[in-house]
Amino acid sequence: MKNAFTTILLLAFPSVVAALNPFAALVQKPTNVVRVEEVVVVSPFENELGAQEPLGFWDPLGVVADGNQTTFDRLRYVELKHGRIAMLAVVGYLATQAGWRVPAFADLPCGFDALWAIPGPGFQQILVFIGLLESEVMKDVIGGEFIGDFRNGLLDFGWDTFDDETKLKKRAIELNQGRAAMMGILALMVHEMMGVSLIPAGVKIEIIMKQM
Numbered sequence: 754m755k756n757a758f759t760t761i762l763l764l765a766f767p768s769v770v771a772a773l774n775p776f777a778a779l780v781q782k783p784t785n786v787v788r789v790e791e792v793v794v795v796s797p798f799e800n801e802l803g804a805q806e807p808l809g810f811w812d813p814l815g816v817v818a819d820g821n822q823t824t825f826d827r828l829r830y831v832e833l834k835h836g837r838i839a840m841l842a843v844v845g846y847l848a849t850q851a852g853w854r855v856p857a858f859a860d861l862p863c864g865f866d867a868l869w870a871i872p873g874p875g876f877q878q879i880l881v882f883i884g885l886l887e888s889e890v891m892k893d894v895i896g897g898e899f900i901g902d903f904r905n906g907l908l909d910f911g912w913d914t915f916d917d918e919t920k921l922k923k924r925a926i927e928l929n930q931g932r933a934a935m936m937g938i939l940a941l942m943v944h945e946m947m948g949v950s951l952i953p954a955g956v957k958i959e960i961i962m963k964q965m
Contacts, residue, residue, distance in 0.1 A: 798825055803928045826900050833901035836931015842938040864945045
């Protein structure tokens with residue numbers, strides 16, 4: 754009987770040691786393994802112009818997640834046009850702050866105050882001029898070389914003399930400067946309405962024109 758009890762203890766001893774060993778679970782082979790794989794969704798527009806570091810192709814709302822080329826081209830067209838308008842707006846804002854005026858509007862103030870000071874007929878002329886630009890000038894009539902090409906066979910300024918790499922670089926520069934200008938004019942407008950100008954107080958903007 755004693756020998757039988759001793760035999761049972763010897764057989765059970767490894768199991769007891771394994772149960773009490775805190776590291777035993779680390780060497781036990783798991784019974785069920787769940788394999789989790791990371792799924793990376795690649796957009797068909799990853800290599801489009803403007804998809805660059807640090808954000809790459811950034812579409813947080815998933816507007817073109819379906820890969821619709823028509824939608825993408827339309828949004829790129831709008832982005833370019835708004836960027837060009839914003840660049841003109843920033844230059845116009847700084848020019849008026851510097852004191853530059855069209856002779857007919859020499860007494861107008863700067864910023865939002867100018868909107869309320871422009872006479873009714875003058876404001877109507879501005880709206881008509883913008884409408885003509887939008888409907889007759891700032892559009893692709895003959896099918897341009899790229900989205901936003903509004904030359905329509907009339908203007909060139911040496912564009913056709915550039916190689917493909919230079920053209921792509923210049924288009925990227927325009928796109929990025931347009932994005933920066935949209936943020937810039939928004940910041941100027943918001944700070945003006947808040948009464949906190951981004952232009953340092955007491956500093957007069959001077960634009961120096963060098964005659965060639």
